[in-house]
Amino acid sequence: MVSFSILSNRTPDRAGAFLQCLNCKKTIFSVDFEQNLRVCPYCGHHHRLSAKQRIDFTFDADSFEEFDTDLRSLDPLQFPEYSEKLAAAVAKTNANDSIFSGRATLDGHGVMIAVAEFSFMGGSMGSVAGEKITRTLERAEKAGEPAIVFSASGGARMQEGLYSLMQMAKTTAAAQRCSKSGVPYISVLTDPTTGGVLASYASIADVILAEPKALIGFAGARVSKQAGVSKVPDDFQTAEFALSHGMIDRIVPRKEMRSTLANLVKLLGAARLSTSA
Amino acid sequence: MAMDHNEWERPLRDLEEGVAKLWELEKKEKDPVKRAKYGDQAREFQAKLEGFQDVLYRNIGPWEQVLIARALKRPYTLDYVQSIFSNFVELQGDRAGFVDNAIVGGPAMFEGRPVMIVGHQKGRNIQDRQFRSFGMAKPEGYRKAIRLFEMAERFRMPVISFVDTPAADPGVESEARGISEAIAAGMYKMFQLTVPTIAVVIGEGGSGGAIGIATSSRVLMLEHAVYSVIPPEGCAAILWRAPERGSDAAKALQLTAHRAKEFGLIDDIVSEPKGGAHRDWPGASEMVRNAIAKHLGELSELTDEELRESRYQKFRAMGAFTSS
Numbered sequence: 001m002v003s004f005s006i007l008s009n010r011t012p013d014r015a016g017a018f019l020q021c022l023n024c025k026k027t028i029f030s031v032d033f034e035q036n037l038r039v040c041p042y043c044g045h046h047h048r049l050s051a052k053q054r055i056d057f058t059f060d061a062d063s064f065e066e067f068d069t070d071l072r073s074l075d076p077l078q079f080p081e082y083s084e085k086l087a088a089a090v091a092k093t094n095a096n097d098s099i100f101s102g103r104a105t106l107d108g109h110g111v112m113i114a115v116a117e118f119s120f121m122g123g124s125m126g127s128v129a130g131e132k133i134t135r136t137l138e139r140a141e142k143a144g145e146p147a148i149v150f151s152a153s154g155g156a157r158m159q160e161g162l163y164s165l166m167q168m169a170k171t172t173a174a175a176q177r178c179s180k181s182g183v184p185y186i187s188v189l190t191d192p193t194t195g196g197v198l199a200s201y202a203s204i205a206d207v208i209l210a211e212p213k214a215l216i217g218f219a220g221a222r223v224s225k226q227a228g229v230s231k232v233p234d235d236f237q238t239a240e241f242a243l244s245h246g247m248i249d250r251i252v253p254r255k256e257m258r259s260t261l262a263n264l265v266k267l268l269g270a271a272r273l274s275t276s277a
Numbered sequence: 278m279a280m281d282h283n284e285w286e287r288p289l290r291d292l293e294e295g296v297a298k299l300w301e302l303e304k305k306e307k308d309p310v311k312r313a314k315y316g317d318q319a320r321e322f323q324a325k326l327e328g329f330q331d332v333l334y335r336n337i338g339p340w341e342q343v344l345i346a347r348a349l350k351r352p353y354t355l356d357y358v359q360s361i362f363s364n365f366v367e368l369q370g371d372r373a374g375f376v377d378n379a380i381v382g383g384p385a386m387f388e389g390r391p392v393m394i395v396g397h398q399k400g401r402n403i404q405d406r407q408f409r410s411f412g413m414a415k416p417e418g419y420r421k422a423i424r425l426f427e428m429a430e431r432f433r434m435p436v437i438s439f440v441d442t443p444a445a446d447p448g449v450e451s452e453a454r455g456i457s458e459a460i461a462a463g464m465y466k467m468f469q470l471t472v473p474t475i476a477v478v479i480g481e482g483g484s485g486g487a488i489g490i491a492t493s494s495r496v497l498m499l500e501h502a503v504y505s506v507i508p509p510e511g512c513a514a515i516l517w518r519a520p521e522r523g524s525d526a527a528k529a530l531q532l533t534a535h536r537a538k539e540f541g542l543i544d545d546i547v548s549e550p551k552g553g554a555h556r557d558w559p560g561a562s563e564m565v566r567n568a569i570a571k572h573l574g575e576l577s578e579l580t581d582e583e584l585r586e587s588r589y590q591k592f593r594a595m596g597a598f599t600s601s
Contacts, residue, residue: 068600076540076597077531080516127596134593156484158507158515161530162542165484165506166595169492172464173589196506198457199445199485204465218457218485219447232449247455 021045037254046211046254048191050093051100051117054150058258059104059113066102068135071128073097073160082159089120097128098153101136103145107262109269112140116152116190123153125197126160130167133201137174137185146184146269148261151202154220155195168200175201184268186261189216189239189248207264208248209257210239216248278340278524282348285341289333289552292326330552337501340524342533343509345501346480347443350555352562354381354396354439357479360562361569362387362394370421375454377418379410379442380490382425384434388570393429395422395490396439399480412481413446416459419489423459423466430470435573438476438490443508445486460489467492468592471585473576475569477547478502478534479554494588495572496542498534499565500549504542505532542595545572 017030023045033040037057038047049057055064075082090096098120104113114136116123125133133149140147156164178185187205189198192215199218202208210216217237235241242248252260279285296319303315337345345351358365358381365385370376382395397414400406429436445456467474467490474493482491482504498504512526513519537543547568550560576584 070600071598072600074597074599077529080529127598131596131598156506158512158530160597161506161532162504162537162540163595163597165488165504166542166592168461168485168488169464169592170595172461173468173492173592176465176468177589196485199460199489200464201461203455203458203461218445218452236449237452241453245453245455247458 022047039254044212044253046191046213048118048152050119051095051115051150054115054190055100055104055113057254058150058261059106059111060108063105064102064113065104066100067139068101068132069096071096071131073126073128075159076127076163077159077161079159079161085121085159093117093120095120097132098123098125098157099129099132101132103139106148106258106265109262109265110143110145111265112136112143112145112147113149114147115150118152118192121157123151123197124155124157124164125153125167125171126157126164127167129153129157130164130170133167133171134174137171137178137201140183140185141178141181144181144183146186146265147178148186148188148265149201149205150188150190151193151197152190153193153195153197155197165196168196171201172204175204179204179206184265186264186268188252188257188261189214189242191215192217194218194220194237203247206268207250209250209252209260210242210248211257212239212251212253214239216242279344282344285344286333289326289330292322292329296322296326334552338524339503339527339531339533340509342501343481343503343523343527345553345555346503348480348553348555349401351480352554352558353401354394354398354441354479356558357439357477357562357565358385358394358396360559361566362392365394368421368425371417372424373417373420375415375417375420377410377415377421378408379412379414379446380418380422382422384428384432387435387437387573390573391432391434392573393425393434393436394439395425395436396479397442397486397490399441410446412442413444414442414486414489415446415448415451416454416456419445419456419459419463422463422490426463426466426470429472433472435473435475435576436467436470436493437569438474438493440476440478440482440487440491440504441480442483442486443481444483445489457485460485463489464492468589469585470588471581473573473579473584474588475572475576477565477569478504478543479565482532483508492588492592494576494584494591495544497545497547497568497572498537498543499547499554499561500534501553502534503527503532504534504537505530540597 021040024043299319362385399412400409476491476493509523509526513522550557554561
């Protein structure tokens with residue numbers, strides 16, 4: 001049976017379905033789409049991934065061991081509708097918050113990873129996400145295994161108020177410690193990485209990579225507009241803009257991400273590489 | 278709902294003007310009976326004024342707190358620098374091609390001890406506000422701050438930050454020069470320091486723009502200052518698509534000093550003179566000076582490594598989550 005659907009983060013449940021590229025609107029056979037790591041074979045548009053897909057596409061098969069699964073936000077401000085939004089996000093994503101953290105292997109080398117789930121409240125960083133990022137960097141430091149963090153976030157989660165702002169400090173402090181200990185930390189910016197996440201741990205890694213055309217920016221377009229910013233360059237707040245302004249190291253297409261990361265892990269972590277089955 | 282501090286405080290100011298007029302009449306009046314009457318009236322209104330001020334300030338909500346924190350007459354960073362410190366030498370430039378006037382800084386003397394000052398600076402009149410970019414710092418502002426942090430570490434000077442910004446600059450140039458990296462690098466550098474660091478939120482603690490110079494050993498807030506992850510208007514725009522509902526958002530965000538202290542996210546609240554810092558600059562300066570002296574004294578007892586470690590542990594513990 002042939003069906004058309006707008007692409008979402010969900011894997012099409014029916015083999016043989018056709019999908020439409022969100023960018024060029026061309027129809028894509030879903031099997032081709034999956035094989036191409038959810039990159040449009042016609043225009044190269046990198047569609048957003050769930051954390052699970054990202055992990056599957058990037059690290060050694062079945063190597064991911066998830067940690068910190070029991071962490072849940074406490075809604076410290078009793079913010080209007082937050083508990084409902086959290087519950088809805090948990091139901092939708094089957095995750096407890098916007099970050100998956102754990103250990104995986106990359107070409108057999110152990111790495112500590114944190115991967116953003118953008119569909120969980122826009123990947124926003126509250127206390128749980130901040131704690132998971134921090135623990136990931138701490139585990140990397142302790143184990144002497146490189147940290148790799150994939151970001152996709154609207155920024156700090158306003159429903160946790162000042163607690164969220166402090167996660168910027170906490171994660172940055174952890175990154176500083178990791179760096180001091182000589183353990184490599186690689187940050188990968190995916191569509192979109194903005195606000196408080198970009199202005200903290202995502203921007204202070206040893207190496208910063210980005211996916212093509214990813215939205216990368218400090219202030220949302222609406223904020224910039226409110227501040228009277230009217231004329232912006234065509235590529236404003238894209239990975240390409242960040243690269244041409246010296247803010248990131250490389251743009252890496254999705255199909256080269258795994259090999260690029262593996263190579264960096266080998267090069268930067270040579271002194272401390274641990275191997276595992 | 279008042280939309281700015283002027284409007285909110287108008288009844289108070291009207292009463293003050295009335296009292297002043299009565300005293301003026303009293304002064305000019307020659308007839309002793311009438312003169313006494315004016316005097317009585319003036320005292321009566323003065324008492325009413327004080328009662329009204331008490332009520333007004335006792336019933337301050339989060340939104341009113343925002344209005345006070347933004348008040349044009351509040352002392353700004355350089356006002357405190359002038360009244361609390363001596364020998365201040367402003368140092369400028371990021372040494373990478375740019376200057377920023379929304380963050381000021383340099384060495385100064387605090388009670389006989391050299392310290393490094395870094396703070397956001399707002400302007401009061403139109404030209405000044407533009408010159409200071411409304412206290413919204415660009416990347417070069419944070420990079421200048423980082424340079425001063427490094428200098429403070431080299432010369433063993435405690436770092437005193439004054440926080441007063443609506444937000445970091447969201448413009449195209451700031452984006453092009455890496456405002457996100459600059460803020461992150463500011464925090465990063467502060468975590469490396471082995472000298473005492475104290476941040477005082479004197480007005481608006483606006484999100485990333487604030488925390489870029491405020492990951493300090495001690496974070497203090499003036500009684501009527503606010504500290505928030507997002508401006509209330511921005512929060513209202515996102516939540517309800519209604520920026521005019523800033524008052525509701527301010528309530529939800531709980532951005533007051535008292536809440537921040539209850540949450541354990543700041544270390545101390547600095548009381549303000551009756552009616553707020555803007556009504557008594559010398560009084561406010563004295564309170565800020567005392568608070569800095571107290572915390573600097575405590576921090577000076579710690580070793581270099583204790584300073585760095587305790588600062589890390591303090592921020593490390595911040596978060597509201599459960600693992601059950």
